[in-house]
Amino acid sequence: MSDRENRQNPLLHVSDLVVSYGKIAAIKGISFDVYKGEIVAMLGANGAGKTTTLNALTSVISVKNGEIVFKGKNIKGMPTHKITIMGMIHVPEGRRIFPSLTVGENLRAAAYLYEKKDKALFENRRDYVMNLFPRLRERVTQLGGTLSGGEQQMLAIGRALITGGDIVLMDEPSMGMAPNLVMEIFETIKKIAENGQTIMLVEQNAMMAMEIAHYCYVLETGNVTYDGTPQMMKANKNIVEAYLGS
Amino acid sequence: MITKRKNHLLGDVIPVIIIAAILIVLKEFKLISTSRLLILQYIGLYSIFVLGINMVNGYLGIFSLAHAGFMASGAYAAAISSKYFFKESWMFPLILLFGGLIAMLIGLIMSIPSFKAKGDYLAIITLGFSLIVQSFLQNWRFVGASKGINNVAKFTNIYWVYGCLLFAIIIVRKFINSKYGRSLKAIREDQVASELVSVDVKRAKTIAFAVSAFLIGISGALLVHLLGYTSPSAYGYTNIVDGLVMVYLGGMGSITGSIVGATLWQILIQTLKNLGTWRWVVGGGLLCVIMIFLTNGIFGNKELSDAIHAIRKYFSRSKTNKTISEETTK
Ligand SMILES: Nc1ncnc2c1ncn2[C@@H]1O[C@H](COP(=O)(O)OP(=O)(O)OP(=O)(O)O)[C@@H](O)[C@H]1O
Numbered sequence: 001m002s003d004r005e006n007r008q009n010p011l012l013h014v015s016d017l018v019v020s021y022g023k024i025a026a027i028k029g030i031s032f033d034v035y036k037g038e039i040v041a042m043l044g045a046n047g048a049g050k051t052t053t054l055n056a057l058t059s060v061i062s063v064k065n066g067e068i069v070f071k072g073k074n075i076k077g078m079p080t081h082k083i084t085i086m087g088m089i090h091v092p093e094g095r096r097i098f099p100s101l102t103v104g105e106n107l108r109a110a111a112y113l114y115e116k117k118d119k120a121l122f123e124n125r126r127d128y129v130m131n132l133f134p135r136l137r138e139r140v141t142q143l144g145g146t147l148s149g150g151e152q153q154m155l156a157i158g159r160a161l162i163t164g165g166d167i168v169l170m171d172e173p174s175m176g177m178a179p180n181l182v183m184e185i186f187e188t189i190k191k192i193a194e195n196g197q198t199i200m201l202v203e204q205n206a207m208m209a210m211e212i213a214h215y216c217y218v219l220e221t222g223n224v225t226y227d228g229t230p231q232m233m234k235a236n237k238n239i240v241e242a243y244l245g246s
Numbered sequence: 247m248i249t250k251r252k253n254h255l256l257g258d259v260i261p262v263i264i265i266a267a268i269l270i271v272l273k274e275f276k277l278i279s280t281s282r283l284l285i286l287q288y289i290g291l292y293s294i295f296v297l298g299i300n301m302v303n304g305y306l307g308i309f310s311l312a313h314a315g316f317m318a319s320g321a322y323a324a325a326i327s328s329k330y331f332f333k334e335s336w337m338f339p340l341i342l343l344f345g346g347l348i349a350m351l352i353g354l355i356m357s358i359p360s361f362k363a364k365g366d367y368l369a370i371i372t373l374g375f376s377l378i379v380q381s382f383l384q385n386w387r388f389v390g391a392s393k394g395i396n397n398v399a400k401f402t403n404i405y406w407v408y409g410c411l412l413f414a415i416i417i418v419r420k421f422i423n424s425k426y427g428r429s430l431k432a433i434r435e436d437q438v439a440s441e442l443v444s445v446d447v448k449r450a451k452t453i454a455f456a457v458s459a460f461l462i463g464i465s466g467a468l469l470v471h472l473l474g475y476t477s478p479s480a481y482g483y484t485n486i487v488d489g490l491v492m493v494y495l496g497g498m499g500s501i502t503g504s505i506v507g508a509t510l511w512q513i514l515i516q517t518l519k520n521l522g523t524w525r526w527v528v529g530g531g532l533l534c535v536i537m538i539f540l541t542n543g544i545f546g547n548k549e550l551s552d553a554i555h556a557i558r559k560y561f562s563r564s565k566t567n568k569t570i571s572e573e574t575t576k
Pocket residue numbers: 021026044045046047048049050051052053093204
């Protein structure tokens with residue numbers, strides 16, 4: 001993590017980001033950096049503005065103020081599909097898989113840009129996803145909407161990985177899942193990072209997120225109130241009380 | 247199941263060629279009455295109309311009512327061009343193209359509301375568009391106001407109609423197999439999620455609307471040069487409903503379905519003509535029955551080639567079970 005220590009060339013640099021819904025500001029000028037190869041966790045309670053932040057990064061909602069620099073380029077206001085083509089992919093809150101397409105078709109839909117031109121690349125990435133989530137392999141012909149919640153989350157992550165990209169934004173991948181499945185998903189996220197994709201993870205489950213994260217930001221009602229490594233977080237009494245329970 | 251079917255395009259084009267051959271024989275050897283020949287031309291040109299509607303309402307999954315407006319634009323543009331500029335019969339392709347292109351231009355504009363609005367609201371917007379076009383024509387002196395345009399050259403014949411249909415089928419196929427076409431299913435399911443997997447939703451919608459309006463415009467151009475006249479009353483609610491009925495009857499998102507829907511509905515309303523107003527009762531009743539028993543229309547989103555494929559598979563299954571099980575594990 002020497003890049004972070006040197007404060008050099010962040011892959012994603014956000015400064016003074018402001019997002020508002022009507023007159024109410026949901027994000028009130030936050031700044032953060034994500035460096036290549038990291039898993040960065042953004043923690044916060046319900047309504048803190050985690051989803052809003054990710055949606056702003058990929059232009060799903062519009063940004064009022066601030067700077068979003070990705071790979072050295074200001075991407076604020078760029079259309080969503082162009083941002084994903086540039087290499088920022090987003091696994092949205094609530095999974096949002098395509099319910100009446102099969103698992104296989106869901107994956108192909110995400111590869112529509114290159115599937116015909118580069119079959120090998122598609123098969124490569126699909127195999128990669130299938131190896132990460134063997135359950136998907138067994139269910140290629142099953143309709144997305146009939147998968148269990150956990151399997152849908154796997155499909156949503158898999159679909160994003162098929163798109164390719166340098167950084168993966170994940171919005172509460174552990175939401176509504178049984179503890180053992182949460183473990184499994186987090187293990188996979190770690191693997192994805194080890195294989196070279198940078199990850200920005202948004203989570204309420206602070207315990208789990210801190211297990212795998214290299215760096216954390218704490219978001220409270222639209223402000224970043226704390227940032228540091230997981231070790232620093234665990235050493236902070238206020239943080240432990242507020243987010244780690246007991 | 248990923249099965250390769252290289253002959254997919256041929257599978258849908260060949261039936262048209264066979265039908266065309268039959269038509270030529272029927273017409274040239276005078277084996278068919280003039281009124282039947284007219285019905286055949288209606289079937290062909292309304293198939294193009296329905297293919298156009300299917301682009302937006304079927305493949306793109308938007309409930310649009312703009313088709314009456316597109317057809318009127320194409321018909322009027324073509325009629326004006328043949329009355330004032332392209333007076334010779336060899337210029338008919340230019341006339342058709344002109345009608346199609348003007349409708350397409352308007353289609354491009356109509357795709358803009360679909361970027362933001364959806365569902366009921368978009369339906370109302372497109373309805374408003376069709377009604378605006380109609381009342382605009384009703385008030386425009388230059389095109390005869392409510393009397394419409396008369397004495398248009400009758401350039402349309404059965405060859406033009408089926409030639410255009412073949413062309414329309416090829417265009418639709420090309421679009422569906424293009425990268426935008428392949429992303430339509432995803433857009434239909436979840437627009438934001440498709441953008442997040444790098445689908446250019448706006449471009450896909452724009453192209454779908456443009457192609458749709460182009461085809462519908464050509465069908466309008468064919469119609470006006472078949473009848474020799476046109477008037478605004480042809481592009482009102484009846485036209486809107488007719489279009490929807492044919493699309494739903496045949497099947498949303500299916501080329502075969504579009505043609506089947508147009509064929510059945512045209513035969514029905516043309517043969518029931520002597521029932522007077524009662525034909526709408528009979529036709530409507532039949533429609534209810536079909537939609538209750540075949541909720542996805544006759545073809546659903548399947549094609550003729552899928553049906554042939556399924557039949558072949560059924561027969562080969564009875565021969566060997568082994569090959570099937572191999573195929574399904576692929
Ligand atoms: N479309 C919207 N219109 C108005 N307010 C909104 C909208 N979306 C979110 N908000 C508000 O913005 C704030 C931040 O919401 P956001 O969804 O980003 O929270 P979150 O941190 O993701 O919470 P959770 O953990 O529950 O998903 C909340 O107060 C929410 O009510």
